[in-house]
Amino acid sequence: MSSPQRPWPGSWVASRLGVRLSDGQRPVGAGLADLVGLAVRRNPRRAHLLVSExxxxxxxxxxxxxxxxxxxxxxxxxxxxxxxxxxxxxxxxxxxxxxxxxxxxxxxxxxxxxxxxxxxxxxxxxxxxxxxxxxxxxxxxxxxxxxxxxxxxxxxxxxxxxxxxxxxxxxxxxxxxxxxxxxxxxxxxxxxxxxxxxxxxxxxxxxxxxxxxxxxxxxxxxxxxxxxxxxxxxxxxxxxxxxxxxxxxxxxxxxxLPEDVLEAGQTLVTELTARSAPQEPESTFDVTRVELEWPAGLPDGGRHGFLPAHRERLEKDLPRMADVLASGLGEGASRVLVLGFEELMYAPLRLAEALADARPDLDVRYSTTTRSPVLAVDDPGYAIRTRLTFPAHDDPADGPGERYAYNVSSASDQIILVVDDAGDTPALADGLLRRLQALAPILLATVPARRRP
Structure with a gap:
């Protein structure tokens, strides 16, 4: 099971919807409840979400x-x-x-x-x-x-x-x-x-x-x-x-899963959504842009292919870019969240990892925004404690829609937001950035999305 210092972040759903996890093979020593918690989807086709740790x-x-x-x-x-x-x-x-x-x-x-x-x-x-x-x-x-x-x-x-x-x-x-x-x-x-x-x-x-x-x-x-x-x-x-x-x-x-889990899940979503009206945030913290000087010609990820040679080049530049991020942090920063953007997960992950190595005095965490609609419940036995909702900001092909950032809160005293330049738009400033500004000072780092020459 999970750490004895905190309840399993699936107990809330297990007790209310009757969802149970049963272990099979554990080839690396971890069981299902070690690796995942549970949440309730805002999706009529599936009631539960396994939330990876x-x-x-x-x-x-x-x-x-x-x-x-x-x-x-x-x-x-x-x-x-x-x-x-x-x-x-x-x-x-x-x-x-x-x-x-x-x-x-x-x-x-x-x-x-x-x-x-x-x-x-x-x-x-x-x-x-x-x-x-x-x-x-x-x-x-x-x-x-x-x-x-x-x-x-x-x-x-x-x-x-x-x-x-x-x-x-x-x-x-x-x-x-x-x-x-x-x-x-x-x-x-x-x-x-x-x-x-x-x-x-x-x-x-x-x-x-x-x-x-x-x-x-x-x-x-x-x-x-x-x-x-x-x-x-x-x-x-x-x-x-x-x-x-x-x-x-x-x-x-x-x-x-119980037979009535879909109906029960949707009932929970309806009841809890009706109780919680979203609050309009007040912008209180600054946004500071930081220039990573992303290596020219290096893909931002694997959307169009990523080779071993690309990884070798990234490895060489990660310490330098981590130093750039570290130098942009406010004095006294101790808990830093590096937040990626939907499919852009690898570059923010490696930057967060390099920052954690460069600054062992910091508690560095990493997560990303998502398209997936999930119910938030502020309970220690539930995997999704908070939810930020904001409009899409990269002109998606399927049109405008809501996007989400989960478990992002004022527990972080500095947030580093990493987006590609396709997502660095006025909609980002009016949406996600405004929501984040209510929580902590923001460093905004943009990497170039790959384009045809």
Missing amino acids: VLGKHVPTDPRLVYGAGLLLGELVRARLRQEEPTPPDGLLVDALRRVPGAAAGLRDLLRAPQVPVEAFVLGYAETATALGHSVADALGDAYYLHSTRRPVKGFATYGGFEEEHSHATSHLLLPADPAALDRDVPVVLVDDELSTGRTVLNTIEALHTVRPRSRYVVAALVDLRGPADRARMEALADRLGTRIDAVALAAGHVD
């Missing part, structure tokens, strides 16, 4: 734990591809989850030590798994990385698409700058934060296999919740396509 999406988290957990998942992929028994760091992940001092950095440091490179094509799922997929690719060492996107970009042709059936926004695009990089018969690794039924990855594998048949696929997730029928469906697809499909996860098990 290591993803850095909804919960501000030590960035070294987020990156270390991703590298650990990558090591499970490496072992499967090399047909080796995995040797996970003994107890370090559980210690990091329990906030044992030094455990998160120790996990990350151990896993980023040089290993024998493994060639692969790694695909991460937008929006939640974009940085997780990056981390898996980093662990493999010789992987071409691409993440799906919901943002069409002029000049980049669509390679393929697929559907995420339970999602609130189902259209995904693959927009590689170099489509030939996807056409090699190397192992394809598909990375998501959770496997519920596996339908999304099966749709992806079938779509990719139609364009270019491959002999090996590995599905990687933080948690694997598939039942026997779901696993049989994956085996049947592998047989039909004449390929091999494996799956690895940090923990496995299943979620037990």
Whole structure:
């Protein structure tokens, strides 16, 4: 279970909706309740949300734990591809989850030590798994990385698409700058934060296999919740396509749901939403722009492809950019949140990690904004304590709509907001920035979104 110093952040939902987690395999020593809490979705198709303790999406988290957990998942992929028994760091992940001092950095440091490179094509799922997929690719060492996107970009042709059936926004695009990089018969690794039924990855594998048949696929997730029928469906697809499909996860098990959970969940959403009217924030803190001097030509992430050479270049510049951020912090800052922006998760994660290394006197946390609508309940046994709501600010292809930042509060005495230049708009200033200004001083760092030359 979670740290004894705090209740499990799923107990509120478990007691009211009857949702239960049951553990299966624990290949790295952590169980489901170590890795996830629970919240209630504002979505009529699914009542509950598993809220990851290591993803850095909804919960501000030590960035070294987020990156270390991703590298650990990558090591499970490496072992499967090399047909080796995995040797996970003994107890370090559980210690990091329990906030044992030094455990998160120790996990990350151990896993980023040089290993024998493994060639692969790694695909991460937008929006939640974009940085997780990056981390898996980093662990493999010789992987071409691409993440799906919901943002069409002029000049980049669509390679393929697929559907995420339970999602609130189902259209995904693959927009590689170099489509030939996807056409090699190397192992394809598909990375998501959770496997519920596996339908999304099966749709992806079938779509990719139609364009270019491959002999090996590995599905990687933080948690694997598939039942026997779901696993049989994956085996049947592998047989039909004449390929091999494996799956690895940090923990496995299943979620037990009462029959009336959808109705009960929507009733809760209706009741609690009616009680809480959003308050208009008053802008009290300053926004200061900081120039990172992002390396020219370096992609901001994997939307159009990210190579090992890109990662090597980023590693060289991270300490310098962390120093830039550190120099912009206000005097007396001690609790710093680095907040990323929807699909832009990897660059903010690595910047947060480098800042934590450069300034060990700071408590650095990392999370990102999201499209996903979730109910907030200010209770220590609930995973989503607070919610900031603001309009989309990057001119999304599917039109305007609400966006959210969860568990972002005045507990941070400095917020570093990292966006790409496509999202650095007047709508950002009038929306998210105004909400954040009511909480803490803001450093705004912009990285260049990749464009066709």
